[in-house]
Amino acid sequence: MNNDWSKLKRSSNGIPTYDSLIPYILEVIKNGEEATNVVIKKRVCEYLNVPQHILEKKYPNYPDSESILHNRFSxxxxxxxxxxxxxxxxxxxxxxxxxxxxLLDKYGDQLTKKVLEERPEYMQYMNELKLRNERTGGATIESVEDNDKPKIEIGSLVQTINNEVAIELLDIVRGSDPIFFEKLVVDLLVAMGYSGENGEAKVTNQSNDGGIDGIINQDPLGTSTVYIQAKRYKEDNVVGRSAIQAFYGALAGVNADRGVFITTSRYTKNAKEFAKNQGIVLIDGIQLTDLMLKYRVGVEVAHQYTVFKIDGDYFEE
Structure with missing residues (x-):
């Protein structure tokens, strides 16, 4: 492994490009220990003997921000x-x-962004991001180095950032405990207002749920009830028609006509058609995390910015 920072690929301002840092992040944590991003950055800079003036260099227009090199680590x-x-x-x-x-063993310091982009996990991530952007109007841009400013609508860029958060969120949800997931979907529907002003929401008893994972009584008397089934599946475990039919049978067992089926994966075409004909609402993994962001379940606001426009009415007066 090279340990001379000056041999790395650099941008016009003399700072190593972010992709040149990729193999060194793996190198300094190859012993398998957990480390914070601050510690990892420090180790990489020490490993490469990066001089102080490079560590401290900042974008001219953003003197109060972190240094250019530290920003590129992200x-x-x-x-x-x-x-x-x-x-x-x-x-x-x-x-x-x-x-x-x-990857570190095979490529060493020749590990590049191009190699990562050819990994199936990377391609799957980008395909999901593309699908989310198509649904929500997000726009994908490459990372910006030096003082390049992409000509892209701010709203679309913010949507893309939120879509990236949603992908990470879905991965966390898929790795959660099944009981916790059932509680999560009930919390989400409550946040969406399904429980009504004086309603009640609960996760059913695991040992005797009869195919019903959650129940929301929308009024104190229980005259309007929503029944829920929640399936925490991996991406490739697609929900088929048989699963929806089983849920329909569970609804019939309690004389219910309102059901919501939520999964972290997706549905087959036949499953969607059957659900539509029986009045069952289907929510897939992408919709689930979009709703979690919208109703702020499991997430919090990181930053807010205000964009101004001219008040034409004021000047006409």
């Missing part, structure tokens, strides 16, 4: 995560996994 972390080369143990803490060990 893009490298992001690409490694997309390729499933590192695990995000918790906020700001990372650990190399078996995929990362394989």
């Amino acid at each position: 893009f490298a972390f992001s690409d490694l995560s997309k390729a499933n080369a590192i695990d995000r143990v918790r906020r700001g803490v990372y650990k190399i996994n078996s995929n990362g060990e394989f």
